[in-house]
Amino acid sequence: MAAAVGAVRAENRPIAAGVVPTDWPAGFPAMLAVPCPRPAGQGGPLAARIRIPGQEPMVVPAQFEAADQTAGTPDRIWLILKLDKAAVGRPVEIELAGDPGAVANPYASKREGEQLHITTADGKPILSYYHGKPEPNQRYPLNDFVHPLIGLDGETLTNLRPIDHVHHRGVYWTWVRHEQNGKSLGSWWQPDTIHADGKDLAFADGPVFSRFCARHEWVYQAKGSTETMPFVDEQVVCRVFQTQADGRAIDFDITLTAIVDGIRMGGTTDLGKGYGGFTFRYAPATEVKIAADRKLIPGDQNHLRARWADWSGRFKLADGKIADRRSGAAVLIGADHPDMPPEWITRYYGVLGVTYPGLQMLEMPKGKPLRLRYRLWIHRGDAGEGRVDEAYRTYAADWQWSATGGGKDKKQ
Helix, strand or coil: CCCCCCCCCCCCCCEEECCCCCCCCCCEEEEEECCCCCCEEECCCEEEEEEECCCCEEEEEEEEEECCCCCCCCEEEEEEEEHHHHHCCCEEEEEECCCCCCCCCCEEEEECCCCEEEEEEECCCCEEEEEECCCCCCCCCCEEEEEECCCCCECCCEEEECCCCCCCCCCCEECCCEEEEEEEECCCCCCCCCEEEEEEEEECCCCCEEEEEEEEEEEECCCCCCEEEEEEEEEEEEEECCCCCCCCEEEEEEEEEEEEEEEECCCCCCCHHCEEEEEEECCCCCEEEEEEEECCCCCCCCECCCCCCEEEEEECCCCCCCCCCCCCEEEEEECCCCCHHHHHHEEEEEEEEEECCCCEEEEEECCCCCEEEEEEEEEEEECHHHHHHHHHHHHHCCCCCCEEECCCCCCC
């Protein structure tokens, strides 16, 4: 993605300096967040110039993202960057470089009823997010999830309400045990006395990613009662990055904040499994492989600790035929995730789940945000062919950013 773009004005404005990480995978397309002040007159297209000693400057499209107090992120720009081996370990300076010229948005977002759809510019589906009221006449009131999630060749990667676990819903983040002052509030994993009330949903498209920000309140309602008690505020920020030859990155930044005192949550105690958390329910596939941290995982496991995990196989294509090649999706853990690396469950029938906090109940003090960050890496082939470990290294990298006016911010 490091190519000249449009005309560049003379009044360049340095915004940040850093260091290319020493383990940076050369030639890999990286989604990079650079802390910066809000650009003057922000609202139009942006470009960033990347300066590395001994190399020609590169100019790439950039996209501004305003500071988010709830998510704990600063004002920053995002860009997609490829670097060669000569850049590894070298200092780098980022400048705003004026108008990038005619750069088309890769995706388009549209809300229809309770769903937000993100498609390619020519209308091919990428993903749908279910935000509002659950569908009627269903066994469980399911909302606040992504389905379908589409692979690079049009295959559907997720499963909704499969017959073996009808509460599973695509890509979702739910927990099994919730308490207030020692009293059980029930389960949002397999909903009984908990539901999610949809609040705000905002979305926008740009040259680097399409983004939506959704809010829900988790609400307790005892069976047979008309009284309700909201107890957790949830914010989800999702960025769907421009598809690259190697794959497509999708970020989920989830912030949970207790809004009453005495809240705790945890995973299931059933057979000591501990599941509950960020979960990917995969569509049926043949020739399945699971890998984690560059190792093949030969069977179903509980309490596996890993920085990333990948599930791949031959999925059904849009025409109903089984793909003649493997594809998959990996879940990558943000470098600032609690209990890093966290535990997982792996299931060959179609589940990867981050089991945080697992068997131990997690205290959630009122007003204190719990921030959980994940990236999906959608790819062809298995984890090795799909370059999942390289995708993880770019996601977790620390560029040691410092604003040119001083002051550090390493949040990405």
